[in-house]
Amino acid sequence: MEKTDTAPRPDRKSPSWTQDPEGVRRSILEAARIEFVEHGLSGARVDEIAAKTATSKRMIYYYFGDKEGLYRAVIEEMYDRIRRFERGLDLGALPPDEAMAKLAGFTFDYHADNPDFVRMVMIENIHHARHLATSTKIATLNLSIIDVIREIYEGGVAAGLFRPGLEALDIHLTISALSFYNVSNRASIRQVFGHDMGAPDILPQRRQTAIDTVMRMLRH
Amino acid sequence: MEKTDTAPRPDRKSPSWTQDPEGVRRSILEAARIEFVEHGLSGARVDEIAAKTATSKRMIYYYFGDKEGLYRAVIEEMYDRIRRFERGLDLGALPPDEAMAKLAGFTFDYHADNPDFVRMVMIENIHHARHLATSTKIATLNLSIIDVIREIYEGGVAAGLFRPGLEALDIHLTISALSFYNVSNRASIRQVFGHDMGAPDILPQRRQTAIDTVMRMLRH
DNA sequence: GACCAAATGAACCAACTGGTACAATTTACC
DNA sequence: GGTAAATTGTACCAGTTGGTTCATTTGGTC
Numbered sequence: 001m002e003k004t005d006t007a008p009r010p011d012r013k014s015p016s017w018t019q020d021p022e023g024v025r026r027s028i029l030e031a032a033r034i035e036f037v038e039h040g041l042s043g044a045r046v047d048e049i050a051a052k053t054a055t056s057k058r059m060i061y062y063y064f065g066d067k068e069g070l071y072r073a074v075i076e077e078m079y080d081r082i083r084r085f086e087r088g089l090d091l092g093a094l095p096p097d098e099a100m101a102k103l104a105g106f107t108f109d110y111h112a113d114n115p116d117f118v119r120m121v122m123i124e125n126i127h128h129a130r131h132l133a134t135s136t137k138i139a140t141l142n143l144s145i146i147d148v149i150r151e152i153y154e155g156g157v158a159a160g161l162f163r164p165g166l167e168a169l170d171i172h173l174t175i176s177a178l179s180f181y182n183v184s185n186r187a188s189i190r191q192v193f194g195h196d197m198g199a200p201d202i203l204p205q206r207r208q209t210a211i212d213t214v215m216r217m218l219r220h
Numbered sequence: 221m222e223k224t225d226t227a228p229r230p231d232r233k234s235p236s237w238t239q240d241p242e243g244v245r246r247s248i249l250e251a252a253r254i255e256f257v258e259h260g261l262s263g264a265r266v267d268e269i270a271a272k273t274a275t276s277k278r279m280i281y282y283y284f285g286d287k288e289g290l291y292r293a294v295i296e297e298m299y300d301r302i303r304r305f306e307r308g309l310d311l312g313a314l315p316p317d318e319a320m321a322k323l324a325g326f327t328f329d330y331h332a333d334n335p336d337f338v339r340m341v342m343i344e345n346i347h348h349a350r351h352l353a354t355s356t357k358i359a360t361l362n363l364s365i366i367d368v369i370r371e372i373y374e375g376g377v378a379a380g381l382f383r384p385g386l387e388a389l390d391i392h393l394t395i396s397a398l399s400f401y402n403v404s405n406r407a408s409i410r411q412v413f414g415h416d417m418g419a420p421d422i423l424p425q426r427r428q429t430a431i432d433t434v435m436r437m438l439r440h
Numbered sequence: 441g442a443c444c445a446a447a448t449g450a451a452c453c454a455a456c457t458g459g460t461a462c463a464a465t466t467t468a469c470c
Numbered sequence: 471g472g473t474a475a476a477t478t479g480t481a482c483c484a485g486t487t488g489g490t491t492c493a494t495t496t497g498g499t500c
Contacts, residue, residue, distance in 0.1 A: 019466055019477055040346055043262035046458060056479065061459065121408055122342050126260055129407035143413065169413060170429050174398065176405075181397035184404070187349035188341055193363065193389060209390050209437075216436040217429075239447055239496055266488060276449060281489065 025063055027054045033074045037116045040123045041071050072131050075124060078117050079132075085110055086145045096156030097215065103152065104175050104214045108207050111179040112198070118183040146172055153218070162218040174217060178210040245283055247274045253294045257336045260343045261291050292351050295344060298337050299352075305330055306365045316376030317435065323372065324395050324434045328427050331399040332418070338403040366392055373438070382438040394437060398430040 031052035035044045046067055050057035064070040089106060091099040111118055124132060149168045156162035182189070182197040190196045197206055251272035255264045266287055270277035284290040309326060311319040331338055344352060369388045376382035402409070402417040410416045417426055 021477070024477085040260055040262060042260060045456090047456090057459085058478065058480085062477075067458065119346065121405065122346060125405055125407045126339065126342060126346070127407075129411045132408060132411040146413065169415060170426070173401065173409070173417075173426070174429070174433060177397045177401035178394065180401055180405070181393065185341065185345055185396075185400070187345045187347075188352060189393070191349045191352040193366065195389060197393075206390070206393070209394070213394060213433060213437045217433045241447070244447085265486090267486090277489085278449065279447080282447075287488065 021063075024053075024055050024059055028060055028063060028070070029073060029077060032060075032070050033077070033116065033120075036071055036074055036123065037119045041068075041127060044071075046070075068131070072135055075120060075131055076135055078120050082110070082114075082117060083144070086148070089148060091148070091152065095161075096152050096159055097161050097218075099152045100149075100156065100218060101211055101215055103149070104179075104211045105207065107175050108179040108210050111183050112203060112207075115183050115186075115198075118180060121180075122184050156218065163220045166218070171214070171218070175210075175214055178213060182206055241283075244273075244275050244279055248280055248283060248290070249293060249297060252280075252290050253297070253336065253340075256291055256294055256343065257339045261288075261347060264291075266290075288351070292355055295340060295351055296355055298340050302330070302334075302337060303364070306368070309368060311368070311372065315381075316372050316379055317381050317438075319372045320369075320376065320438060321431055321435055323369070324399075324431045325427065327395050328399040328430050331403050332423060332427075335403050335406075335418075338400060341400075342404050376438065383440045386438070391434070391438070395430075395434055398433060402426055 028049070031049045032044075034052060035049045039045070044067075046057060046060060049070070050060060053059070060070060064073055085106075089103065091102055094102065124130075146168050149172050153162060153166065153168055153171060157164045182203075186197050195202060197203065248269070251269045252264075254272060255269045259265070264287075266277060266280060269290070270280060273279070280290060284293055305326075309323065311322055314322065366388050369392050373382060373386065373388055373391060377384045402423075406417050415422060417423065
Protein backbone atom coordinates (compact mmCIF):
# COMPACT_ATOMS: atom_id res chain seq x y z
CA MET A 1 0.00 0.00 0.00
CA GLU A 2 2.72 2.46 1.00
CA LYS A 3 4.87 2.11 -2.11
CA THR A 4 3.46 -0.15 -4.78
CA ASP A 5 6.34 0.76 -7.08
CA THR A 6 8.30 -2.30 -8.12
CA ALA A 7 11.57 -0.39 -8.42
CA PRO A 8 13.34 -2.03 -11.33
CA ARG A 9 16.98 -1.13 -10.90
CA PRO A 10 18.56 0.56 -13.92
CA ASP A 11 19.80 -2.29 -16.08
CA ARG A 12 23.08 -2.03 -17.92
CA LYS A 13 22.70 -4.26 -20.94
CA SER A 14 19.24 -5.37 -21.98
CA PRO A 15 18.20 -8.45 -20.05
CA SER A 16 15.00 -10.12 -21.14
CA TRP A 17 13.81 -9.78 -17.56
CA THR A 18 15.04 -8.04 -14.46
CA GLN A 19 15.38 -9.76 -11.13
CA ASP A 20 13.25 -8.26 -8.43
CA PRO A 21 12.43 -10.71 -5.66
CA GLU A 22 10.74 -8.23 -3.38
CA GLY A 23 8.63 -6.82 -6.17
CA VAL A 24 7.60 -10.26 -7.28
CA ARG A 25 6.73 -11.25 -3.73
CA ARG A 26 4.59 -8.19 -3.25
CA SER A 27 2.94 -8.61 -6.61
CA ILE A 28 2.02 -12.19 -5.78
CA LEU A 29 0.78 -11.29 -2.32
CA GLU A 30 -1.48 -8.60 -3.67
CA ALA A 31 -2.93 -10.81 -6.38
CA ALA A 32 -3.40 -13.57 -3.83
CA ARG A 33 -5.15 -11.26 -1.41
CA ILE A 34 -7.62 -10.22 -4.05
CA GLU A 35 -8.31 -13.80 -5.09
CA PHE A 36 -8.56 -15.26 -1.58
CA VAL A 37 -10.73 -12.43 -0.33
CA GLU A 38 -13.12 -12.96 -3.19
CA HIS A 39 -13.26 -16.75 -3.34
CA GLY A 40 -11.95 -18.10 -0.07
CA LEU A 41 -9.18 -20.62 0.37
CA SER A 42 -10.72 -23.53 -1.52
CA GLY A 43 -12.48 -21.32 -4.04
CA ALA A 44 -9.34 -19.45 -5.01
CA ARG A 45 -7.49 -20.73 -8.06
CA VAL A 46 -3.74 -20.63 -8.15
CA ASP A 47 -3.77 -20.18 -11.90
CA GLU A 48 -6.03 -17.20 -11.46
CA ILE A 49 -3.66 -15.65 -8.95
CA ALA A 50 -0.81 -16.28 -11.34
CA ALA A 51 -2.73 -14.59 -14.12
CA LYS A 52 -3.31 -11.50 -11.95
CA THR A 53 0.38 -11.38 -11.19
CA ALA A 54 3.10 -9.80 -13.28
CA THR A 55 4.95 -13.10 -13.05
CA SER A 56 4.13 -16.78 -13.38
CA LYS A 57 2.71 -19.59 -11.29
CA ARG A 58 6.18 -20.95 -10.96
CA MET A 59 7.11 -18.00 -8.75
CA ILE A 60 4.23 -18.59 -6.40
CA TYR A 61 5.54 -22.00 -5.55
CA TYR A 62 9.10 -20.74 -5.47
CA TYR A 63 8.35 -18.11 -2.87
CA PHE A 64 5.45 -19.55 -0.92
CA GLY A 65 5.78 -23.30 -1.23
CA ASP A 66 2.15 -24.13 -1.82
CA LYS A 67 -1.33 -22.66 -1.89
CA GLU A 68 -1.74 -22.77 1.87
CA GLY A 69 1.63 -21.15 2.38
CA LEU A 70 0.50 -18.29 0.20
CA TYR A 71 -2.78 -18.06 2.04
CA ARG A 72 -0.96 -17.99 5.35
CA ALA A 73 1.26 -15.18 4.09
CA VAL A 74 -1.81 -13.15 3.14
CA ILE A 75 -3.37 -13.69 6.55
CA GLU A 76 -0.19 -12.72 8.33
CA GLU A 77 0.11 -9.55 6.32
CA MET A 78 -3.43 -8.53 7.23
CA TYR A 79 -2.92 -9.17 10.91
CA ASP A 80 0.29 -7.23 10.74
CA ARG A 81 -1.64 -4.30 9.38
CA ILE A 82 -4.33 -4.26 12.01
CA ARG A 83 -1.73 -4.64 14.70
CA ARG A 84 0.06 -1.59 13.37
CA PHE A 85 -3.27 0.21 13.39
CA GLU A 86 -3.93 -0.73 17.00
CA ARG A 87 -0.42 0.32 18.01
CA GLY A 88 -0.86 3.58 16.19
CA LEU A 89 -3.79 4.56 18.33
CA ASP A 90 -2.80 7.37 20.60
CA LEU A 91 -5.54 7.88 23.13
CA GLY A 92 -3.50 8.31 26.26
CA ALA A 93 -3.97 12.03 26.50
CA LEU A 94 -7.75 11.97 26.34
CA PRO A 95 -10.14 11.59 29.25
CA PRO A 96 -11.41 7.99 29.49
CA ASP A 97 -14.85 8.52 28.03
CA GLU A 98 -13.57 10.43 25.05
CA ALA A 99 -10.78 7.91 24.56
CA MET A 100 -13.20 5.01 24.56
CA ALA A 101 -15.61 6.69 22.18
CA LYS A 102 -12.76 7.51 19.86
CA LEU A 103 -11.46 3.95 20.04
CA ALA A 104 -14.89 2.58 19.19
CA GLY A 105 -15.17 4.98 16.29
CA PHE A 106 -11.73 4.10 14.97
CA THR A 107 -12.45 0.40 15.22
CA PHE A 108 -15.76 0.82 13.44
CA ASP A 109 -14.07 2.81 10.69
CA TYR A 110 -11.25 0.33 10.29
CA HIS A 111 -13.72 -2.45 9.64
CA ALA A 112 -15.86 -0.36 7.33
CA ASP A 113 -12.80 0.75 5.38
CA ASN A 114 -11.22 -2.69 5.18
CA PRO A 115 -13.85 -5.20 4.10
CA ASP A 116 -11.00 -7.34 2.76
CA PHE A 117 -9.75 -7.80 6.28
CA VAL A 118 -13.20 -8.67 7.52
CA ARG A 119 -13.73 -11.20 4.76
CA MET A 120 -10.37 -12.79 5.39
CA VAL A 121 -11.18 -13.20 9.08
CA MET A 122 -14.51 -14.77 8.13
CA ILE A 123 -12.77 -17.17 5.78
CA GLU A 124 -10.21 -18.05 8.38
CA ASN A 125 -12.97 -18.73 10.90
CA ILE A 126 -14.69 -21.03 8.44
CA HIS A 127 -11.44 -22.96 8.56
CA HIS A 128 -11.51 -22.92 12.37
CA ALA A 129 -8.59 -20.50 12.42
CA ARG A 130 -6.35 -23.43 11.57
CA HIS A 131 -3.85 -21.18 9.81
CA LEU A 132 -3.79 -18.62 12.57
CA ALA A 133 -2.84 -21.47 14.85
CA THR A 134 -0.11 -22.67 12.51
CA SER A 135 1.39 -19.29 11.89
CA THR A 136 4.41 -18.64 14.04
CA LYS A 137 4.28 -14.91 13.45
CA ILE A 138 0.81 -14.41 14.79
CA ALA A 139 1.22 -16.46 17.92
CA THR A 140 3.85 -14.11 19.28
CA LEU A 141 2.07 -10.78 19.50
CA ASN A 142 -1.42 -9.32 19.86
CA LEU A 143 -3.34 -8.54 23.00
CA SER A 144 -2.09 -4.97 22.87
CA ILE A 145 -5.61 -3.78 22.13
CA ILE A 146 -6.86 -5.46 25.28
CA ASP A 147 -4.25 -3.61 27.31
CA VAL A 148 -5.26 -0.34 25.72
CA ILE A 149 -8.89 -0.95 26.57
CA ARG A 150 -8.13 -2.08 30.09
CA GLU A 151 -6.14 1.03 30.78
CA ILE A 152 -8.83 3.35 29.49
CA TYR A 153 -11.53 1.43 31.29
CA GLU A 154 -9.76 1.41 34.63
CA GLY A 155 -9.05 5.09 34.28
CA GLY A 156 -12.73 5.62 33.63
CA VAL A 157 -13.74 3.61 36.66
CA ALA A 158 -11.27 5.49 38.84
CA ALA A 159 -12.68 8.76 37.57
CA GLY A 160 -16.20 7.62 38.35
CA LEU A 161 -17.19 7.73 34.70
CA PHE A 162 -17.61 4.00 34.14
CA ARG A 163 -19.29 1.37 36.24
CA PRO A 164 -16.91 -1.24 37.66
CA GLY A 165 -17.01 -5.00 37.19
CA LEU A 166 -16.50 -5.28 33.44
CA GLU A 167 -13.84 -7.28 31.64
CA ALA A 168 -11.62 -5.58 29.08
CA LEU A 169 -12.12 -8.51 26.72
CA ASP A 170 -15.89 -8.16 26.99
CA ILE A 171 -15.64 -4.51 26.07
CA HIS A 172 -13.42 -5.30 23.12
CA LEU A 173 -15.73 -8.05 21.90
CA THR A 174 -18.68 -5.70 22.03
CA ILE A 175 -16.87 -3.05 20.04
CA SER A 176 -15.65 -5.65 17.57
CA ALA A 177 -19.02 -7.30 17.16
CA LEU A 178 -20.74 -4.01 16.44
CA SER A 179 -18.02 -3.07 13.97
CA PHE A 180 -17.63 -6.43 12.31
CA TYR A 181 -21.20 -7.54 11.80
CA ASN A 182 -22.34 -4.78 9.45
CA VAL A 183 -19.46 -5.55 7.15
CA SER A 184 -19.36 -9.33 7.39
CA ASN A 185 -23.12 -9.72 6.99
CA ARG A 186 -23.69 -6.83 4.69
CA ALA A 187 -24.81 -9.00 1.78
CA SER A 188 -27.33 -11.09 3.71
CA ILE A 189 -28.69 -8.07 5.60
CA ARG A 190 -29.26 -6.41 2.30
CA GLN A 191 -31.03 -9.44 0.88
CA VAL A 192 -33.21 -10.06 3.87
CA PHE A 193 -33.99 -6.54 5.02
CA GLY A 194 -33.36 -4.50 1.93
CA HIS A 195 -30.91 -2.19 3.67
CA ASP A 196 -27.36 -1.73 2.50
CA MET A 197 -25.38 -1.06 5.64
CA GLY A 198 -22.41 0.07 3.61
CA ALA A 199 -24.31 2.84 1.86
CA PRO A 200 -22.92 6.28 2.68
CA ASP A 201 -26.25 7.56 3.94
CA ILE A 202 -26.76 4.66 6.35
CA LEU A 203 -23.28 3.89 7.61
CA PRO A 204 -22.82 7.05 9.72
CA GLN A 205 -26.01 6.38 11.64
CA ARG A 206 -24.98 2.82 12.33
CA ARG A 207 -21.59 4.10 13.41
CA GLN A 208 -23.14 6.48 15.90
CA THR A 209 -25.40 3.76 17.23
CA ALA A 210 -22.41 1.49 17.75
CA ILE A 211 -20.48 4.14 19.65
CA ASP A 212 -23.50 5.07 21.75
CA THR A 213 -24.15 1.45 22.56
CA VAL A 214 -20.61 0.95 23.77
CA MET A 215 -20.69 4.08 25.90
CA ARG A 216 -24.02 3.14 27.42
CA MET A 217 -22.59 -0.24 28.23
CA LEU A 218 -19.84 1.42 30.22
CA ARG A 219 -21.58 4.23 32.04
CA HIS A 220 -23.41 3.86 35.33
CA MET B 221 -35.36 -33.30 12.64
CA GLU B 222 -38.92 -34.28 13.59
CA LYS B 223 -38.96 -37.85 12.32
CA THR B 224 -35.69 -39.11 10.98
CA ASP B 225 -37.23 -42.52 10.39
CA THR B 226 -37.06 -43.46 6.74
CA ALA B 227 -40.20 -45.59 6.91
CA PRO B 228 -39.50 -48.48 4.55
CA ARG B 229 -42.91 -49.81 3.67
CA PRO B 230 -43.33 -53.55 4.21
CA ASP B 231 -42.15 -55.12 1.02
CA ARG B 232 -43.94 -58.04 -0.54
CA LYS B 233 -41.30 -59.85 -2.50
CA SER B 234 -37.69 -59.00 -1.80
CA PRO B 235 -36.67 -55.90 -3.74
CA SER B 236 -32.97 -55.09 -3.70
CA TRP B 237 -33.90 -51.55 -2.74
CA THR B 238 -36.99 -49.74 -1.57
CA GLN B 239 -38.25 -46.53 -3.10
CA ASP B 240 -38.37 -43.64 -0.67
CA PRO B 241 -38.05 -40.26 -2.35
CA GLU B 242 -38.66 -38.18 0.77
CA GLY B 243 -36.25 -40.22 2.82
CA VAL B 244 -33.59 -39.95 0.16
CA ARG B 245 -34.12 -36.22 -0.12
CA ARG B 246 -33.79 -35.74 3.60
CA SER B 247 -30.76 -37.98 3.80
CA ILE B 248 -29.03 -36.02 1.07
CA LEU B 249 -29.95 -32.68 2.60
CA GLU B 250 -28.55 -33.66 5.96
CA ALA B 251 -25.31 -34.98 4.52
CA ALA B 252 -25.02 -31.87 2.40
CA ARG B 253 -25.62 -29.59 5.36
CA ILE B 254 -22.82 -31.25 7.29
CA GLU B 255 -20.42 -31.05 4.38
CA PHE B 256 -21.25 -27.47 3.35
CA VAL B 257 -21.15 -26.21 6.91
CA GLU B 258 -17.72 -27.72 7.39
CA HIS B 259 -16.09 -26.86 4.08
CA GLY B 260 -18.10 -24.12 2.43
CA LEU B 261 -19.54 -24.18 -1.06
CA SER B 262 -16.34 -24.58 -3.04
CA GLY B 263 -14.63 -26.68 -0.38
CA ALA B 264 -17.45 -29.20 -0.18
CA ARG B 265 -17.06 -32.33 -2.29
CA VAL B 266 -20.07 -33.86 -3.93
CA ASP B 267 -18.52 -37.31 -3.69
CA GLU B 268 -18.06 -36.79 0.02
CA ILE B 269 -21.69 -35.81 0.44
CA ALA B 270 -22.67 -38.88 -1.54
CA ALA B 271 -20.53 -41.05 0.71
CA LYS B 272 -22.24 -39.63 3.83
CA THR B 273 -25.60 -40.39 2.28
CA ALA B 274 -27.45 -43.66 2.33
CA THR B 275 -27.79 -43.35 -1.42
CA SER B 276 -25.55 -42.47 -4.34
CA LYS B 277 -24.23 -39.38 -6.05
CA ARG B 278 -26.66 -40.09 -8.84
CA MET B 279 -29.54 -39.19 -6.56
CA ILE B 280 -28.05 -35.83 -5.65
CA TYR B 281 -28.18 -34.76 -9.26
CA TYR B 282 -31.55 -36.39 -9.73
CA TYR B 283 -33.16 -34.37 -6.95
CA PHE B 284 -31.14 -31.19 -6.80
CA GLY B 285 -29.80 -30.68 -10.31
CA ASP B 286 -26.30 -29.62 -9.43
CA LYS B 287 -24.05 -28.71 -6.53
CA GLU B 288 -25.37 -25.18 -6.27
CA GLY B 289 -28.94 -26.41 -6.33
CA LEU B 290 -28.16 -28.60 -3.38
CA TYR B 291 -26.44 -25.76 -1.59
CA ARG B 292 -29.42 -23.54 -2.19
CA ALA B 293 -31.72 -26.18 -0.76
CA VAL B 294 -29.61 -26.35 2.39
CA ILE B 295 -29.68 -22.58 2.77
CA GLU B 296 -33.42 -22.45 2.29
CA GLU B 297 -33.98 -25.13 4.87
CA MET B 298 -31.95 -23.22 7.44
CA TYR B 299 -33.75 -19.97 6.82
CA ASP B 300 -37.02 -21.83 7.09
CA ARG B 301 -35.98 -23.01 10.52
CA ILE B 302 -34.99 -19.64 11.90
CA ARG B 303 -38.16 -18.13 10.52
CA ARG B 304 -40.17 -20.76 12.35
CA PHE B 305 -38.20 -19.92 15.46
CA GLU B 306 -38.93 -16.23 15.10
CA ARG B 307 -42.60 -16.90 14.52
CA GLY B 308 -42.70 -19.17 17.52
CA LEU B 309 -41.67 -16.36 19.82
CA ASP B 310 -44.58 -15.41 22.01
CA LEU B 311 -43.71 -12.23 23.82
CA GLY B 312 -46.92 -10.33 23.45
CA ALA B 313 -48.08 -10.84 26.99
CA LEU B 314 -44.94 -9.53 28.62
CA PRO B 315 -44.15 -5.94 29.53
CA PRO B 316 -41.86 -4.38 26.90
CA ASP B 317 -38.62 -4.47 28.87
CA GLU B 318 -39.04 -8.09 29.81
CA ALA B 319 -40.11 -8.97 26.28
CA MET B 320 -37.06 -7.34 24.80
CA ALA B 321 -34.68 -8.96 27.27
CA LYS B 322 -36.26 -12.31 26.57
CA LEU B 323 -36.02 -11.78 22.83
CA ALA B 324 -32.35 -10.87 23.13
CA GLY B 325 -31.73 -13.96 25.24
CA PHE B 326 -33.58 -16.22 22.83
CA THR B 327 -31.70 -14.82 19.88
CA PHE B 328 -28.40 -15.25 21.65
CA ASP B 329 -29.27 -18.82 22.51
CA TYR B 330 -30.42 -19.65 19.03
CA HIS B 331 -27.07 -18.61 17.61
CA ALA B 332 -25.10 -20.37 20.33
CA ASP B 333 -27.11 -23.54 19.85
CA ASN B 334 -26.98 -23.49 16.06
CA PRO B 335 -23.42 -22.85 14.96
CA ASP B 336 -24.29 -24.59 11.71
CA PHE B 337 -26.71 -21.82 10.90
CA VAL B 338 -24.15 -19.19 11.75
CA ARG B 339 -21.50 -20.82 9.60
CA MET B 340 -23.89 -21.17 6.71
CA VAL B 341 -24.75 -17.46 6.89
CA MET B 342 -21.04 -16.65 6.94
CA ILE B 343 -20.44 -18.82 3.90
CA GLU B 344 -23.34 -17.26 2.09
CA ASN B 345 -22.00 -13.81 2.85
CA ILE B 346 -18.62 -14.79 1.48
CA HIS B 347 -20.55 -15.46 -1.71
CA HIS B 348 -22.21 -12.04 -1.48
CA ALA B 349 -25.52 -13.71 -0.64
CA ARG B 350 -25.84 -14.60 -4.29
CA HIS B 351 -27.91 -17.68 -3.51
CA LEU B 352 -30.20 -15.87 -1.13
CA ALA B 353 -30.89 -13.52 -3.98
CA THR B 354 -31.58 -16.34 -6.40
CA SER B 355 -33.80 -18.29 -4.10
CA THR B 356 -37.45 -17.70 -4.81
CA LYS B 357 -38.51 -19.08 -1.46
CA ILE B 358 -36.50 -16.66 0.63
CA ALA B 359 -37.44 -13.53 -1.21
CA THR B 360 -41.09 -13.88 -0.24
CA LEU B 361 -41.01 -13.79 3.55
CA ASN B 362 -38.94 -12.52 6.48
CA LEU B 363 -39.12 -9.16 8.20
CA SER B 364 -41.43 -10.64 10.82
CA ILE B 365 -38.71 -10.26 13.42
CA ILE B 366 -38.49 -6.56 12.66
CA ASP B 367 -42.21 -6.21 13.23
CA VAL B 368 -41.95 -8.02 16.54
CA ILE B 369 -39.17 -5.73 17.67
CA ARG B 370 -40.94 -2.61 16.50
CA GLU B 371 -44.05 -3.53 18.41
CA ILE B 372 -42.17 -4.21 21.61
CA TYR B 373 -40.07 -1.10 21.21
CA GLU B 374 -42.99 1.20 20.58
CA GLY B 375 -44.81 -0.29 23.50
CA GLY B 376 -41.76 0.42 25.61
CA VAL B 377 -41.54 3.99 24.41
CA ALA B 378 -45.23 4.53 25.12
CA ALA B 379 -44.76 3.13 28.60
CA GLY B 380 -41.84 5.46 29.20
CA LEU B 381 -39.44 2.54 29.55
CA PHE B 382 -37.42 3.13 26.39
CA ARG B 383 -36.01 6.28 24.91
CA PRO B 384 -37.57 7.29 21.59
CA GLY B 385 -35.87 7.82 18.25
CA LEU B 386 -34.47 4.35 17.59
CA GLU B 387 -35.02 2.22 14.53
CA ALA B 388 -36.32 -1.31 14.88
CA LEU B 389 -33.72 -2.52 12.38
CA ASP B 390 -30.95 -0.93 14.40
CA ILE B 391 -32.13 -2.73 17.49
CA HIS B 392 -32.29 -6.01 15.64
CA LEU B 393 -28.83 -5.56 14.17
CA THR B 394 -27.40 -4.88 17.60
CA ILE B 395 -28.98 -7.98 19.05
CA SER B 396 -27.85 -10.02 16.07
CA ALA B 397 -24.33 -8.70 16.07
CA LEU B 398 -23.86 -9.47 19.74
CA SER B 399 -25.30 -12.95 19.24
CA PHE B 400 -23.59 -13.76 15.98
CA TYR B 401 -20.06 -12.59 16.56
CA ASN B 402 -19.13 -14.91 19.41
CA VAL B 403 -20.12 -17.88 17.33
CA SER B 404 -18.87 -16.77 13.93
CA ASN B 405 -15.50 -15.61 15.24
CA ARG B 406 -15.12 -18.15 17.98
CA ALA B 407 -12.07 -19.78 16.39
CA SER B 408 -10.10 -16.60 15.77
CA ILE B 409 -11.01 -15.12 19.15
CA ARG B 410 -9.70 -18.25 20.73
CA GLN B 411 -6.47 -18.10 18.76
CA VAL B 412 -5.83 -14.45 19.33
CA PHE B 413 -7.06 -13.98 22.89
CA GLY B 414 -6.95 -17.48 24.27
CA HIS B 415 -10.61 -17.43 25.31
CA ASP B 416 -13.12 -19.96 24.06
CA MET B 417 -16.39 -18.05 23.92
CA GLY B 418 -18.30 -21.27 23.49
CA ALA B 419 -17.04 -22.79 26.73
CA PRO B 420 -19.87 -23.44 29.20
CA ASP B 421 -18.23 -21.35 31.91
CA ILE B 422 -17.79 -18.30 29.67
CA LEU B 423 -20.87 -18.32 27.49
CA PRO B 424 -23.41 -17.38 30.21
CA GLN B 425 -21.43 -14.29 31.15
CA ARG B 426 -21.22 -13.20 27.55
CA ARG B 427 -24.91 -13.84 27.21
CA GLN B 428 -25.70 -11.62 30.16
CA THR B 429 -23.43 -8.90 28.82
CA ALA B 430 -25.21 -9.03 25.47
CA ILE B 431 -28.64 -8.72 27.06
CA ASP B 432 -27.49 -5.92 29.36
CA THR B 433 -25.95 -4.07 26.47
CA VAL B 434 -29.17 -4.22 24.49
CA MET B 435 -31.27 -3.06 27.42
CA ARG B 436 -28.91 -0.20 28.18
CA MET B 437 -29.13 0.79 24.55
CA LEU B 438 -32.89 1.12 24.90
CA ARG B 439 -33.39 2.72 28.27
CA HIS B 440 -33.23 6.42 28.93
C1' DG C 441 -50.19 -58.96 -15.10
C1' DA C 442 -49.13 -55.52 -18.37
C1' DC C 443 -47.60 -50.96 -18.69
C1' DC C 444 -45.24 -46.67 -17.59
C1' DA C 445 -43.37 -43.02 -14.98
C1' DA C 446 -40.70 -42.39 -11.06
C1' DA C 447 -36.61 -43.78 -8.71
C1' DT C 448 -32.13 -45.93 -8.38
C1' DG C 449 -27.41 -48.20 -9.42
C1' DA C 450 -22.70 -48.52 -11.43
C1' DA C 451 -19.31 -47.23 -14.31
C1' DC C 452 -17.47 -43.65 -16.74
C1' DC C 453 -15.47 -39.07 -18.45
C1' DA C 454 -13.83 -34.50 -19.79
C1' DA C 455 -12.14 -30.56 -17.63
C1' DC C 456 -9.86 -28.55 -14.11
C1' DT C 457 -6.25 -27.88 -10.57
C1' DG C 458 -2.44 -27.94 -7.59
C1' DG C 459 2.00 -28.88 -8.25
C1' DT C 460 6.58 -30.17 -10.77
C1' DA C 461 10.60 -31.27 -14.07
C1' DC C 462 13.88 -29.22 -16.67
C1' DA C 463 16.23 -25.64 -18.10
C1' DA C 464 17.67 -20.95 -18.87
C1' DT C 465 18.90 -16.40 -17.35
C1' DT C 466 20.53 -12.98 -14.12
C1' DT C 467 23.34 -11.15 -10.45
C1' DA C 468 26.63 -10.89 -6.70
C1' DC C 469 31.32 -11.59 -5.90
C1' DC C 470 35.87 -12.56 -6.67
C1' DG D 471 35.22 -12.67 -17.04
C1' DG D 472 34.41 -16.77 -14.52
C1' DT D 473 31.56 -19.11 -11.14
C1' DA D 474 27.90 -20.35 -8.23
C1' DA D 475 23.67 -19.17 -6.17
C1' DA D 476 19.46 -16.90 -6.72
C1' DT D 477 15.67 -16.15 -9.72
C1' DT D 478 12.53 -16.91 -13.60
C1' DG D 479 10.24 -19.24 -18.01
C1' DT D 480 7.93 -23.17 -20.37
C1' DA D 481 5.79 -27.19 -20.76
C1' DC D 482 3.82 -30.73 -18.63
C1' DC D 483 1.29 -34.13 -15.52
C1' DA D 484 -1.25 -37.02 -12.28
C1' DG D 485 -5.06 -36.80 -9.27
C1' DT D 486 -9.35 -34.87 -8.39
C1' DT D 487 -14.08 -33.24 -9.28
C1' DG D 488 -18.53 -32.02 -10.91
C1' DG D 489 -21.45 -34.13 -13.82
C1' DT D 490 -23.32 -37.80 -17.14
C1' DT D 491 -24.58 -42.14 -19.82
C1' DC D 492 -26.91 -46.19 -19.92
C1' DA D 493 -29.31 -49.60 -18.01
C1' DT D 494 -32.30 -51.49 -14.34
C1' DT D 495 -35.70 -51.79 -10.70
C1' DT D 496 -39.82 -50.43 -8.26
C1' DG D 497 -44.59 -49.28 -7.45
C1' DG D 498 -48.90 -47.57 -8.71
C1' DT D 499 -52.74 -48.01 -12.18
C1' DC D 500 -55.90 -50.09 -15.25
